[in-house]
Each structure stands twice: as structure tokens, then as C-alpha cells.
Amino acid sequence: MVKVFERPKSLTEKPFHYCPGCTHGIIHRLVAETIDELGIRETTIGVGPVGCSVFIYEYMDLDFHQASHGRAPAVATGVKRVHPDKTVFVYQGDGDLAAIGTAEIVHAAARGERITVIFVNNAIYGMTGGQMAPTTLVGMETTTSPFGRNKETQGSPVRVSEMLSTLDGAAYVARVSVHDPKHVIQAKKAIRKAFDNQMNGVGFSLVEVLSTCPTNWGLHPIEATKWLADNMIPYYPLGEFKVPTAPAKVEGEVE
Amino acid sequence: MVKVFERPKSLTEKPFHYCPGCTHGIIHRLVAETIDELGIRETTIGVGPVGCSVFIYEYMDLDFHQASHGRAPAVATGVKRVHPDKTVFVYQGDGDLAAIGTAEIVHAAARGERITVIFVNNAIYGMTGGQMAPTTLVGMETTTSPFGRNKETQGSPVRVSEMLSTLDGAAYVARVSVHDPKHVIQAKKAIRKAFDNQMNGVGFSLVEVLSTCPTNWGLHPIEATKWLADNMIPYYPLGEFKVPTAPAKVEGEVE
Amino acid sequence: MAKILMKGNEAVGEAAVMAGCRYFFGYPITPQSELPHYMVKRLAEVGGVFLQAESEIGAVNMSFGAAGSGARVMTSSSSPGISLKQEGISYLAGAELPVVIVNIMRGGPGLGNIQPTQSDYFQATKGGGHGDYNLIVLAPASVQEIVDLTIDAFDLADKYRNPVMILGDGVLGQMMEPVEIREVQVNVPEKTWATTGAKGRKPNLINSLYIVAERCEEHNLRLQAKFKQMAKDNIRYEDYLADDAEILLVAYGTSARIAKGAIDRAREQGIKVGLVRPISLWPFPYEHLAEVAQKVKSVLVVEMSAGQMIEDVRLALNGSKPVDFYGRLGGMLPVTSEILREIEKLAKGGRSNG
Amino acid sequence: MAKILMKGNEAVGEAAVMAGCRYFFGYPITPQSELPHYMVKRLAEVGGVFLQAESEIGAVNMSFGAAGSGARVMTSSSSPGISLKQEGISYLAGAELPVVIVNIMRGGPGLGNIQPTQSDYFQATKGGGHGDYNLIVLAPASVQEIVDLTIDAFDLADKYRNPVMILGDGVLGQMMEPVEIREVQVNVPEKTWATTGAKGRKPNLINSLYIVAERCEEHNLRLQAKFKQMAKDNIRYEDYLADDAEILLVAYGTSARIAKGAIDRAREQGIKVGLVRPISLWPFPYEHLAEVAQKVKSVLVVEMSAGQMIEDVRLALNGSKPVDFYGRLGGMLPVTSEILREIEKLAKGGRSNG
Amino acid sequence: MPKVTFHEDRCKGCELCTSVCPKGIVVMAKHINSMGFHPATVVEQDKCTGCAFCARMCPDVVIEVEKEEK
Amino acid sequence: MPKVTFHEDRCKGCELCTSVCPKGIVVMAKHINSMGFHPATVVEQDKCTGCAFCARMCPDVVIEVEKEEK
Amino acid sequence: MLQEIIMAGFGGQGIMSMGQLLTYAGMLENKHVAWIPSYGPEMRGGTANCGVTISDREISSPVVFEPTAAIIMNRPSLDKFEPAVKPGGIILVNSSLIDKKVQRTDIKAYYIQANELAEELGNSRVSGMVILGALLELTKVVNFDSVEESLKKVLPEYRYNLIPLNRKALEKGAEVVRNG
Amino acid sequence: MLQEIIMAGFGGQGIMSMGQLLTYAGMLENKHVAWIPSYGPEMRGGTANCGVTISDREISSPVVFEPTAAIIMNRPSLDKFEPAVKPGGIILVNSSLIDKKVQRTDIKAYYIQANELAEELGNSRVSGMVILGALLELTKVVNFDSVEESLKKVLPEYRYNLIPLNRKALEKGAEVVRNG
Numbered sequence A, B: 001m002v003k004v005f006e007r008p009k010s011l012t013e014k015p016f017h018y019c020p021g022c023t024h025g026i027i028h029r030l031v032a033e034t035i036d037e038l039g040i041r042e043t044t045i046g047v048g049p050v051g052c053s054v055f056i057y058e059y060m061d062l063d064f065h066q067a068s069h070g071r072a073p074a075v076a077t078g079v080k081r082v083h084p085d086k087t088v089f090v091y092q093g094d095g096d097l098a099a100i101g102t103a104e105i106v107h108a109a110a111r112g113e114r115i116t117v118i119f120v121n122n123a124i125y126g127m128t129g130g131q132m133a134p135t136t137l138v139g140m141e142t143t144t145s146p147f148g149r150n151k152e153t154q155g156s157p158v159r160v161s162e163m164l165s166t167l168d169g170a171a172y173v174a175r176v177s178v179h180d181p182k183h184v185i186q187a188k189k190a191i192r193k194a195f196d197n198q199m200n201g202v203g204f205s206l207v208e209v210l211s212t213c214p215t216n217w218g219l220h221p222i223e224a225t226k227w228l229a230d231n232m233i234p235y236y237p238l239g240e241f242k243v244p245t246a247p248a249k250v251e252g253e254v255e
Numbered sequence C, D: 001m002a003k004i005l006m007k008g009n010e011a012v013g014e015a016a017v018m019a020g021c022r023y024f025f026g027y028p029i030t031p032q033s034e035l036p037h038y039m040v041k042r043l044a045e046v047g048g049v050f051l052q053a054e055s056e057i058g059a060v061n062m063s064f065g066a067a068g069s070g071a072r073v074m075t076s077s078s079s080p081g082i083s084l085k086q087e088g089i090s091y092l093a094g095a096e097l098p099v100v101i102v103n104i105m106r107g108g109p110g111l112g113n114i115q116p117t118q119s120d121y122f123q124a125t126k127g128g129g130h131g132d133y134n135l136i137v138l139a140p141a142s143v144q145e146i147v148d149l150t151i152d153a154f155d156l157a158d159k160y161r162n163p164v165m166i167l168g169d170g171v172l173g174q175m176m177e178p179v180e181i182r183e184v185q186v187n188v189p190e191k192t193w194a195t196t197g198a199k200g201r202k203p204n205l206i207n208s209l210y211i212v213a214e215r216c217e218e219h220n221l222r223l224q225a226k227f228k229q230m231a232k233d234n235i236r237y238e239d240y241l242a243d244d245a246e247i248l249l250v251a252y253g254t255s256a257r258i259a260k261g262a263i264d265r266a267r268e269q270g271i272k273v274g275l276v277r278p279i280s281l282w283p284f285p286y287e288h289l290a291e292v293a294q295k296v297k298s299v300l301v302v303e304m305s306a307g308q309m310i311e312d313v314r315l316a317l318n319g320s321k322p323v324d325f326y327g328r329l330g331g332m333l334p335v336t337s338e339i340l341r342e343i344e345k346l347a348k349g350g351r352s353n354g
Numbered sequence E, F: 001m002p003k004v005t006f007h008e009d010r011c012k013g014c015e016l017c018t019s020v021c022p023k024g025i026v027v028m029a030k031h032i033n034s035m036g037f038h039p040a041t042v043v044e045q046d047k048c049t050g051c052a053f054c055a056r057m058c059p060d061v062v063i064e065v066e067k068e069e070k
Numbered sequence G, H: 001m002l003q004e005i006i007m008a009g010f011g012g013q014g015i016m017s018m019g020q021l022l023t024y025a026g027m028l029e030n031k032h033v034a035w036i037p038s039y040g041p042e043m044r045g046g047t048a049n050c051g052v053t054i055s056d057r058e059i060s061s062p063v064v065f066e067p068t069a070a071i072i073m074n075r076p077s078l079d080k081f082e083p084a085v086k087p088g089g090i091i092l093v094n095s096s097l098i099d100k101k102v103q104r105t106d107i108k109a110y111y112i113q114a115n116e117l118a119e120e121l122g123n124s125r126v127s128g129m130v131i132l133g134a135l136l137e138l139t140k141v142v143n144f145d146s147v148e149e150s151l152k153k154v155l156p157e158y159r160y161n162l163i164p165l166n167r168k169a170l171e172k173g174a175e176v177v178r179n180g
């Protein structure tokens, strides 16, 4: 007998504190699997956000930085500049990355920082009690859009992957989902590519992962995955928005 | 004899403090002309940036807010929400808007704030002594890129208009230039549209104006206009990136 | 007048609405979230604007715009978010804009935690932002007082054209007490300086830039004169069994409430102990404290911090009395019995070593 | 050792490089721009990294990442930019990261102007960010001292794993004086806590989050013990003709230089006046000041602010001596002759009313 | 024959695994685990194809899957 | 006949107007204005078409253009 | 009269609302009242507790450190709050959910099969009200009518049908401790 | 010896570098020196000035409020700095550019046709050096050799050919005031 599926080595034994059915856990696992596959646990440094995944450093058996809300890409920039030979990745929620951290992610991408960003879009502020995020769909009820997000007064959801794809510095940008096993497998591939790029010295890579928040969506976990498929994917189409065009540059090479 | 060209009424008599040949002056004039044409001097509120144009409030005969560096779109949001019936415009440089103010402009656009943004892109920090801006072209020498902007370490210039065009909330986004009279006339048309949109209750409008900084580019004003045409326009193509699709909504109407 | 049971955070919101505030700009953060959650619904009822900004910086600058446009405006956050607002707060003070800022303090430094603290006292009272400026800082200790002080805060902000801060903590924000919801006569002074469109008058300018040093000094001198006036007119405090006290406690907000509990128990033992509770932290009741302290043997400051207000207490007493300290840190609450122990120590003539 | 003539801002940069700093993260702002302009070239020579961030917030958080990765790091700004960094500074203190932060102060509040001031004293010394923490704050008064203190700043930051601030102003940043460029023995302590990849050891974590209040309190108590030690070991000051002084001036940085000029002139008139110049603003030389002041008749504090350090002076003297104040605001410099006039007033037994 | 193992203590009873098993052999147990949740479990283990859908979908890494070597 | 007027005191001598006049009739004066710049001025006013290119290009709003009513 | 009451259990047991209900009742009787929740990371972890102070005099500290009475709805809460109860105070344990006994002898412990009693009344969800009834009986902190009255303030009108059941639960709890 | 010197004029006249040169020379003579610019909004406006302090003793204040000597290269600077000069001090006016006369009688004024003298030497750009020469002659603050030496430190090597001209300009200025 061989194990065809087991707990990745890069995860600690600590149980996740996430709510039942929250897909943050799946995404953590995919990152850990990727790090295991690449054999880079000892040379990878993670940067975590403020959000439900704030404790990611307890779950991953890696060196980690706990960054201030929204600033993980700037922290990762500091880390990567000191350790250009290490793999540096960032894990951020949509409030963290797409609201308060907009400037930091845009400019990390524009600079082509050689980091990998895992961007968990669950269309809500999970940790603080289900407030509207920049990614909240129009009409969606949250604690700060109790009558449903009103496009006229509260604006339209930001499509982060599309926005960042306009930047020359962004080498790889993809949107995936984890609402069913097939998509989980695709998500894993995208995450793998995003790490591969960094190791090849290619610039900034970001994978946007559509994720559920059963608690704040007020849905059973299974309903939540359906809701994601039915409502989020139409507005947030899946796919690769940008793939590296030029052959990978050797670190430090300058045009 | 009739005056076919005269000083717009919305300008005060105060001479601009700009360096000789700095096209900030042309752009100020175009905004003033537009306000004159629309007859909205008494119902318009301006919000100025920190940058060479920080004294715009001395030159325009309007109510004005002097905003903190980069935050003019947020200030304008506050103004517009209190005075939805007034015309609110923002004037910002590229350091102000595209660096420190990234989050504020992206989210004003995403919200579809009914404001008009005049975005002066001169590819440099003028006021503080010619440092590299997010819009500085690759290879361009500035006080903080003395060896020329290095794409590998300092990143690639941000195309703001293209980036903001990905947002549903942005109704009108255009890039124009003022390096010769023909383009000045086109620029004026775009600015006019951006004000018209607001008055029609259409969402967020932004006009990116390519502008010169003879002083920090180290060029004679005439050379500077040529340099703009030859170097900036190829990287920053002119045109309308987004025009309102739906018929203008009446203020307050909600879908 | 009807009493209703309310959470502190919600009471801030209700009081703001009572005071005529129709604009709220915020960004989510624990432990103040009940305030925006309340405001989004309540402002919809009264035709106001609730806007969740992209960040605390967005929120404070939206407040700048709305206040400069003549509106009564509130913005709210908790410690890390308030740190982010420091540049904006300095701008509000410099441009003389009336905004009510709420800080429901939590554990620090850094991300810390979401438990109640009082460790932003210095930031609030000495100026966390750059330049010479002062906020009026009001520290309620009950839900009723939250209502009263929030209403006053709007009047004071308008009166002086200056930002006013309500400084609370998680305990005050989350606890429920009865409050009287009274009719408030909203008297907003005419704001001829606000940007409303330059119709039939010279343009109005909302500004903190004075590029020529001489002008900037003049502006600052004018501000300083205003701060002096503000300081003179707005000293607030509560004395609790201070008349005959031999031991004087000084504490504000939640720690003052807990201190009162300890005082009650000490009094039961016959120890003559009282409390001065500063309600306005800026202006600080220096003179009152000095006066009350004249008659006491020793002074104990109780804070949920490493000791911040104690500096103001020492400045007030100017060496006239020994000042001891009992504090808890990082989101822990002072405990009645522990305060009692410190009191007993002082009563025996020792020094507290809290 | 060769002397060269250098601008203060450039001297900060050169000293940083001498101290082994190879990472600089900044964002342009007057009047500190010569520092990044110098660093971008100098770091290229020594194989370091100069990075212009998208904002001051970006810069302080990049510094967080680089310092947590084990590097010697500097970030620099001026007043409004430093206000924006307050959340980040609180995080640096909370996560115990050694970063040298430079503030070349300018006029405030708000946008103010770009002229020299000292009005960020409170922000620097009392904590402009949230939570209980302290920075070591060093205030040079000459270009040579800029070099010396900047070098020390890196050592202190590493020694205590704490951010250290160099607090200057436009005069110090822009003026030129000779400096000795000496060989510096760079001794960076081993940083076993830094994130370098968890190879053959447990993972390292750079963190300021302690979600359980008990843990957060423990963390804070540990920090407080460290701050106490820092305060004990790092008091710095200069006495100038203070031995026989009957009138004592207290001033730091640029205003101390100008005060010395006034003292020289007063001494020519036979007035016995001296100066204590705090070099470390935190820790403040409370005890030394109290000691020196014992022998004097009166004390005059000179600041380029509305009076901030004066609170620490009053805390030091604890009521033992009257403390007068002369200050200039909004970017104006104190003038030698005006300080002299205040000294003369005090010499005649009057009170200064600066 | 493929084998799935549930580390029951970690299960939060979210039921996602049950919804994705192509064989429908993952169900929720009646009992409560140490965290207070009804854990998932497999019935009719012999029908399992070892596809690992359940495991890939489990947010709490409860499930291990083994297969015979080929 | 069209007429251009230069508010000479405001001119900063940037020469942009000279570079865009299709008739080449805008030139820099020898003298220095109150701000210390050589101001622009028009020679051969009669060749002016009133196109206002000079005025549109002037960053300092120095130039006014008049035309006969049609 | 000063009663400082802790109510503690799992999230979802309605602890917080029960505390608010009691507080409301105190307010209706013109007493001084305060309610204070514990908040923070524990909340997601599952435990929930709140403190209720009801007094004739102004309330000094709303934070309850040494409760005069404690209602305990799960095992971890018993461990946490048993040591805190004021000597001479009372502790009410829902023995349907907790098999452990109170160790201290200087406080008075009551074990109430609240879930069973509630089910007897036809609805297991009123187990909290059963214990609350016991508390009222033992402390007389407020009277039953006030609690019933507050229910009206707290419940939406279409839920008023639940009031008689809740009243019965209160009385059931009272009866149990009255009888020993 | 304590000399506090103001140099003031238009931007572009090389005022700042001239001040730095003098400072450098003082340093070479092992004197205590400080150079301080005015900065800020004026700079873009056009005026530029700096203060140089050279002293035998440690320099207290590097800020020059009451200069012992002032070099004035444009009219606005004359208006600004004439009142500031210390009684008994000297003021050197470039009379090629300024037709106004110094009003004060308690200071000594020198008018130097610096531009004409410089042109005589073949290069109008050394007008500043002419005035500096006059200052050195009058104050003896540093000697000519030190200034020449500092020029070597300040100029790139391929510019060393300019040194003799500058030296001549210094001497010219000295000569003018020596004689008159």
C-alpha cells in the first residue's frame, strides 16, 4: 500500500482554527503540498496577513512573518531583497489585499518582485465579523451592507487578477477556485506554477483563489461551495490572465 | 474684434509658480476653461494634491480642499457625499495618485464615486526634486534612479488608465497629452467629457494628462515636449479606454 | 425619558445620530465593530451616509472632506487603525476641521490582541501625529456617559473647529447599561468657512499648508491660543469619595470603574480612599488634581497600560506627593482585589509596587 | 583620520553604510531628500539595496521584512511621513525588530511647511503609535554627532532588538560641517531569531500578535523590562558651562546649538548661564538634569515647538525649580538675541515669558 | 484495494467530503468527537476507488488515502 | 485682422509659443521682464491667422487672441 | 443589594441573551444594572460567558471578578469559575451537561437537570430559563414578572407565544431549588 | 576669531558653492567651520543664500543671525541682509548688479564691480571669486592658498586648469579693497 494522499510535511500537527467547511484549510494544504513537492521547506519564508488566516504561521512548518493588515507584499519585498535566493510567499485575504493593501500589492506587482502571492478571495471580511469587502458581490448582504451591496453607493466589486494583469511587472496571474475536487486540482497546478516562476527568477506571481466563508455567508459549507460556483465564478471568471512570456531571467540579470 | 482666446474667469490673477515651460499651467487652464464653459464656478469644489500643483487653490477661483499626499480621492469622496449636487474634481500628480495614493484612487474608481479626476503624469516627482515615480520610464535617470530606472530592481511603469479601466465603477477613462496645440485641444475635449459625465450623474471619470517637467527632466521646455511625444506616448498610448456605456443614471437611483 | 439597554459601541452611534451626525466613515476592526454595524442601519433610517472606506487612511480623509464641506462627521477605529490615521488627524487639526474620532483601544503594540487596554493615552493626548496640536480627548466610563460625551463631542468639535476624540476600550464598547435617550437640541453653528461652492462670496479653502515659515508660525500661534482656550473651558472630572480621602486613586474609563469597586471595599474596611476620575484627558485636570491631592497622603494611579497618564498626574502634583502605580498590560484588566491590596499597602504607610 | 565636509543628511547615509547598513527603504519628502539621493548611489557602490517604496507605509513595512530577515536596515522620512509610519513603528516595537528610523522634522501640523522644527518630540518619545512601547531617540546637534549617533543607533537597535530613531531637523539635515570618516568595526550580533529558512532548526517567527491576553501581558512585561534596561544604559547628554551656572538652559539639536550661541554672549556679559543638552531624548536624562538643576536659580527650556520636551524637564525637576520656556513655531528658528533677552530677564530675577 | 482513513479528532463535521465522494460512501457518524462535532466516516470501504476527492476537499486534512502499489 | 496680445509680465520665456506658431512670428524679445525672463513677443503681427496655437500652448496664460467678428 | 452574576457555557446555548434578559429585568425594576460579555478569541473557540451586575446603588465596577452567583452550563466553565465565586456565594450547575461536582465547601452548589426539566416542559431550548428560575428563587435579584416583561421587550411580537413556556421554565427552576 | 558670513544672491550665481569653498578652506586650516543654506520655497523663487561660520573655537550656533560680514550679489538680498549685519561688520556689494547704496553707517560697505573685474580677467563667471578675494583681504578669515587648495578638492581633475584664473580673481578682489 502506498499513500496517495496524506498530510503534507510542511503542515504542523496543529488543527486549523477555521470554522467547519472553511476552504482556507484547503488552500493552506495546497501551499504546503507545493512546498513539499519542490522540497523547499527549509528555504521558504512565508508572510501572513491579518484576517482569518492570521495564524497561518502556526500551521506551516516554515519561517514566517506576521505582517500588518494589508502590508504583507511590502514585508515580503523586504524579506526577498535580503534573501533573493530564498522562496518568499505571501498569503492574504481579500480585505487585506484588495482593500487596505491595494497600494502594496499593486506596487509589488509593478516592481515585479519575485514573490508568490496566494490571494484568498471569499468576498467578505471573515475575521472581523462579515463586513463588506471590495470583492463582495453586488446585492450580497453583509454586516456593513445589510440591505445588500448597493452598486450605486458602495461600488462594484474589484477584479484583482484582471487589474494586476495590466501591470508589466506581473508575470503570472491566475484565478482558481476550491469549491470542488476538480477545481482543487486546478488550483494546485496554478499554485505550483506560481512557485515555479519564482524559483526560475521570473517576476511577480499571484494566484487568486475563490474561497468560501460559510460562517459569514450564513450558509452550510456545502451550500457555500454551490453559492461560490453559481455566484462568484460568473463575476470572477477562472483562468490564467497572464503567463510569463519571456524565458526566465537569471536573478540579477539586467537589461 | 472678439476675443477668441483669453484668460478663463475661473483662474485668479495670481501668476503660476511653476517652472518655465511646465505644462501644469496648460492643464490648469483647460480645467478652468471647462468650468467657465459649463458655468459651474460657483458650484464646483476642487481638491488639490501634494506635489508641484499643491498651490492650485491659489490659481483657481473656487472652493478648494488641500488634501494630504495621495488622499485627494478620499477627500473628494467626503466632499461629494455631502454635496452630491455640486461638481467635485480632483487634481493629482503621478507620485500623488500612482504611488502613495494608489488605494484611494482605485477605490474611488471602484465605488464609482461621481467625481472627476485630472491626473497629471509627468513621469517624475517634480516638487521634491525629481525622484523616480511609478510612472518613470525604464532607463530614465532621476535622483533616485541615477543609473536609469532598472526594470529588474525598480519595476516597470504603471499604466494607470489601463489599470483603472478594469474596474466596473470607472465610467470614463482617457489618456491625453498637452505637448502640442493639437493635443491640447484633444485634452480639453476629454476634460470636458469628464466633467459632463459627473453632471450627468455618471460615475467616476479620470483623464490622465501626459505632462512635462523640464526642470527635473533636465530639458529645455521645447525639448521636453518632444521627449514626451517620442518617449512617453509609445509607452502610454493616448485614447479613451473607457466610455460610459449605460445611459446616465439619475443621482440616487438604485438598481 | 425612556431608558434602554445598550452596548457602548452602539451608544456611540446612537448618540452621534442624536447629535445630528449624518456621515460616518470607517473601516472594520475589533472591538469597535458594533458601531459601524449599528450606524449602517441607523443612518439609512435618518437619510445619512455610511461609507466603509478602503482603509483607515481612506476613512480619515473622507472625514476631512466631509467635515470641510460643513457636515457633522464621525470616524471610528481601534488602536492600530488609529495609528494609521495619525497623519490625517494632524491634517484635521492643522486645517481646523471638526471631526469626532472614536478609538476603542485594544492590546498592543503591533497587532497585539483585541482585548481592552488604555495604552493609547499618550497617542491621544500628546499627539500621535506630527506638529504641535491637541485634540479634546473625552474618556467615558459608562454607557450613559458615552452618550453624553459623544453628543458634547460634536458640539465641541464645531465650537473650536477641532477634532475631538472619544477614547474607550473593549469593555466600554461591549458592555450594556441603561441609557436615557433624550431629545437633543442640535445646534450646529453656521459654517461660513466650509466648501459649499463659491457662490456670492470669496472661495473657501480647507488647508493646513503655510509654506512661508512666518505665516506658519502665525497660524500655529493662533492654534496655540485656541488650544489654551479649549484647555481652559473644557476640564472635566468626577470625584468619588475624594473629600475626606487620605489615599487618592486616579484612573479613567474602565479602570476607574474597577477602581471604584476597590474603593467601595476599602471603605468597608474603614480605609479613607477616594478617586479623581479625569473625564477630559486633554485638557487634563491638573489644577483640580493638585488641589484634591493636597489633603491626601499618597496617590495611586491605576491604568490598563504600562503607565502613561501617570506622567500627567506627576505633572499635576509637581513633586508634592508620592505617586504610585498599578497597571495591567496587553489586554488584562486590573482586578478589584489587587487594587485593594495596593490600597491596603498604602494605608499601612508603605509604597505600592504595582 | 581624514575630515571631510558633509551635509547632515548625507552624513546619516554615510554613517549608516559605515555601520554596515545595506538596506534602505524610503519615500521622497523634503527636507530629508539628500539622504535617499546619497544612499541610492552609495549603496550601489557597496552592493546594498536602495528601494524607493510606494509610500512611507510601504517603506516601513519593507524595513520590517528586511530587519526580520536579519539585515541592518534604515528608513527615513520627515514629519507627515513619520506619522504614516506609526502603525508600522508599533509593529516593529512589538515584533522587536532593529530598524533605524530617521525623522528630519519639518513644520506642522498637517502639510505645514518644509522648514526645520522640533515639534515631533512627543510623537518620537511618548509613542505616536498604539500600545506601550519605546524607541531609543537620539538627537544629534552637529554633523559629526549625526555620524556618531547613527553608527551607535545600529548597534543599539541590534543590541536591544528595538527600533531606534534619529531625530533631526532641516537645519541639521542641510548644513555642512567637517566630519571624521573613521573605520568602524562592524559587530552585528548573530541573529538566530531571523527568518532565513528553517533549515536544521525550528521555524523562526517574526510576530507581534498575542491573541490570549495573558500571553500578551507577559510579552508586554518582557518588553517593559527591556525598556527599563534600555533606559538605564543609554542616557546621553552634554553639559555646556553648566558647572557654575545659575541659569540653566535645556535644549536639544538645533535649538541647543543656537542656545549655546546665546550662552556665549550672556557669559560675555558675565551672566552665569549653562546648558544641559539631552542627546538621548528617550531615555531622557531625568536624574542628571535634576542634579544639575539643584544648584541653579532658574531653568529655561528652548524648543522649536510649542513646548514638548518641557514636560520631561518638569518631570525631571519635579517642582524643585521654576521652568520657563522660549519656543518658536512652524519652522521659525529661535534667535540668539531673543534667547539672550530671556536669559537677561531671568538673570534680573524675573520670569521669562517666551 | 484503496483505503481511506479519517483522523476523526480533526474532523469538524462540515460534510464537504460526503458531498464529493463519487461513490457516496462517506457519511456523517452519529457520535460526537472530542471537538463536539459529528465526524465523517466511510461506509462500504470496499467501494472506494481511492480517487481522493474526499481528501482533496477536506479543509481540515482529516483524510488519508492509500492504494495498492501497481 | 487677428491680433495677439502678450501679457509680458507673466511670461517666463519658455519659448513654447515660438515653437508652435505656424507662421513663425512669435520670437523672444531681447529685453528682460520684471521676473527676469526674456519675454516672448510677436513680430509681423499682420501675418497672424488668429489660430491661437501660441495661446493654447502657453503654460502661463500670457497670450490673448482677438479676431474680427464675422 | 448587590448581585454579581456570571453565566458561562458554550456559544449557542443562549448564555448572552439570558444575561441580557436578566439585566433588562433589573432595569425594569429601576435597579442599577450592567451586562458585560467576555469577547475575543475564545468566542470562536466555543465558550461564551457574561457578567451581570444588579444593584440598589450605582454600580462601581461592571466587571465581575468575584461573582455572588454563577450559572454554569458546561464543564470548562465550571473549572474556570468555581474558584472565582465569592465565599458564601452560590453556584448553579446544569447537571444535564456536567457530571463533575463542585469541590469548594464555602459556597453553596445546586445541581439542576435543566435539559431534562426543559424537555419535560416540551422544549429543550428553555434549559437556560430553568436555571435562571432557580437563580431568581435563590437570590430574589429580580422577580419573575420583570423577566416576563423583559421577554416582551426582547422578543419580536410574533414570538410572544413563547412567553408562557419561558415563564413555566422559570417557575420549574424555582420549584426545583425551593424543594431542595 | 569668529567670522559669521552671509552670502546671498540669485540662484545660479554659484553662491552656495562659493560658501562651501570658503568653508572647506577654513577646515583645511584646522579651524572650526559650518555651512548652512537657506532652503525652502524661496529656492524655486530664485534667491539663494548661505551662512558660513569660521572660528578658532567650537562653533556654538551654525545659524548666522548677525553676520560679521556679508557678500551681497543681488538687490533683494541687500534689502534683506543689510539690517542684519553686526555693528562694526562689513558688507560687500557687487555693484555690477546693484546700484543701491548701503544706508547704515555703523557697518563698513565695499562696492565691487565684480562682473566687470571678472570680465577683465577673461571670464565673467568668476565674479564671485573676486568678491570672495575682497572678503579674504578684509577679514583674513582664511588665506588664499587654502582656498586654492580647496578648489582642488572640489573641482574634478579635468577642471584644474581653471584654478589659476580663480586664484587671479581672488587676488584681484583683494587688490581692489586693499587699494580702496
Ligand SMILES: Cc1ncc(C[n+]2csc(CCOP(=O)(O)OP(=O)(O)O)c2C)c(N)n1
Residues within 6 Å of the ligand: A049, A050, A051, A052, A053, A069, A092, A093, A094, A095, A096, A097, A120, A122, A124, A125, A126, A127, A128, A133, A213, C027, C028, C029, C030, C056, C080, C081, C084
Ligand atoms: C490596521 C488594521 N485595520 C483593521 C484591522 C481589523 N481587521 C482584521 S482582519 C480584517 C479583514 C479580514 O478580511 P480578509 O482579509 O478578507 O480575510 P478573511 O478573514 O476573510 O480571510 C480586518 C479589517 C486590523 N487588524 N488592522
Ligand SMILES: Cc1ncc(C[n+]2csc(CCOP(=O)(O)OP(=O)(O)O)c2C)c(N)n1
Residues within 6 Å of the ligand: B049, B050, B051, B052, B053, B069, B092, B093, B094, B095, B096, B097, B120, B122, B124, B125, B126, B127, B128, B133, D027, D028, D029, D030, D056, D080, D081, D084
Ligand atoms: C506623506 C507625505 N509623503 C511625502 C511627501 C513629500 N512629497 C511632496 S510632493 C511629492 C511628490 C510629488 O510628485 P507628483 O505627485 O508626481 O507631482 P509633481 O510635483 O510631479 O507635479 C512628495 C513625495 C509629503 N508631502 N507627504
Ligand code: SF4
Residues within 6 Å of the ligand: A017, A018, A019, A021, A022, A023, A024, A052, A122, A126, A127, A212, A213, A214, A215, A216
Ligand atoms: S469566518 Fe469565514 S473565512 Fe473565517 S474561518 Fe470562518 S468561514 Fe473561514
Ligand code: SF4
Residues within 6 Å of the ligand: B017, B018, B019, B021, B022, B023, B024, B052, B122, B126, B127, B212, B213, B214, B215, B216
Ligand atoms: S519641478 Fe517640474 S512639475 Fe514642478 S513646476 Fe517645475 S517643471 Fe513643473
Ligand code: SF4
Residues within 6 Å of the ligand: E004, E020, E021, E022, E023, E024, E025, E026, E042, E047, E048, E049, E050, E051, E052, E053, E054, E055, E065
Ligand atoms: S477516495 Fe474517493 S471513493 Fe474513496 S471515499 Fe474518498 S472520495 Fe469516496
Ligand code: SF4
Residues within 6 Å of the ligand: A021, E006, E010, E011, E012, E013, E014, E015, E016, E017, E018, E039, E040, E057, E058, E059, E060, E061, E062, E063
Ligand atoms: S471534509 Fe473533513 S472536516 Fe469536513 S466532514 Fe469531511 S472529514 Fe470532516
Ligand code: SF4
Residues within 6 Å of the ligand: F004, F020, F021, F022, F023, F024, F025, F026, F042, F047, F048, F049, F050, F051, F052, F053, F054, F055, F065
Ligand atoms: S495666433 Fe497663431 S499665427 Fe498668431 S501668433 Fe499665435 S500661433 Fe502665430
Ligand code: SF4
Residues within 6 Å of the ligand: B021, F006, F010, F011, F012, F013, F014, F015, F016, F017, F018, F039, F040, F057, F058, F059, F060, F061, F062, F063
Ligand atoms: S509660451 Fe507663454 S510663457 Fe512661454 S515664452 Fe511664450 S508667452 Fe512666454
Ligand SMILES: [Mg+2]
Residues within 6 Å of the ligand: A051, A093, A094, A095, A120, A121, A122, A123, A124, A125, A126, A133
Ligand atoms: Mg475575506
Ligand SMILES: [Mg+2]
Residues within 6 Å of the ligand: B093, B094, B095, B120, B121, B122, B123, B124, B125, B126, B133
Ligand atoms: Mg509628477
